[in-house]
Amino acid sequence: MKIEYNNLYTHFIFTTLHRVPLISEKFRERIEKYITGIVNNNDSQLYAIYANTEHVHFLISRSPKLSEESLASIVAESSQRFINQNNLCDNNLSGKNLHLPFQYQNRMLTEFVNTFLIKRNIIVK
Template sequence: MSNTYSQIYIQVIFAVKGRKNLIPKEHRIELQKFITGIVNRRDQKLIAIYAMPDHVHLLIGLKPNVAISDIVRDVKAGSSKFISDNNWVYGKFNWQSGYGAFSYSRNQLDRVCEYIANQEHHHKTKTFKEEYLEFLEKFEVEFDSKYLFEWIE
């Protein structure tokens, strides 16, 4: 798209179906590289990524030629197949339906990257549910709790 200029930064968060800890720590880097490849092939820029055992955070520099829902669909479908094909779990791996998408300005990127990189540290004191609800409240996203991720209490 000539003469189109943008600066769109989106943090995407999605969870493993059933909120189970199915992403093995020893495969985290491999999964992150695979997801990075998906984003790059869509001609988007992956700025930060961290795959926890039960959820993933991505920070994407998004060009206006692709919808957020399309990139998330491709990432979730491709990575589900990758995990299943590599037999990291018994049976077929799936992500939960839905995701969170939160926008940032350029001057917030360092802080967001640091937050994503420190996921293990954050989750020593905060559950994923607490983290996700904080995002929804911070960004003033209206939601119905019956449509949120399945939570394991």
């Protein structure tokens, strides 16, 4: 299957309800890998991901066949179910989490990667 990305870059931030720090460091990498799989299995490409204790950042390019809203819903619902079923948080995650999408053009994407992701050691140059 041919995957087209067409420079549709989006930086998502998902937060826990009331930004309560529910994501444990010991499960952070497992959650990141799971979200990576969801993104890749939905005709999208993940460039960077980082799970903090109360929110998750991830930068993707998506197929034009898939809207930001649909991808956000798929990732949120699947990851919430995975986290709750595997007891990866002290409390169950709620379905009322905040999803903030930010779109980037190529020039803006380069600036974002250099100033945010690399300087904060989220990705390595």
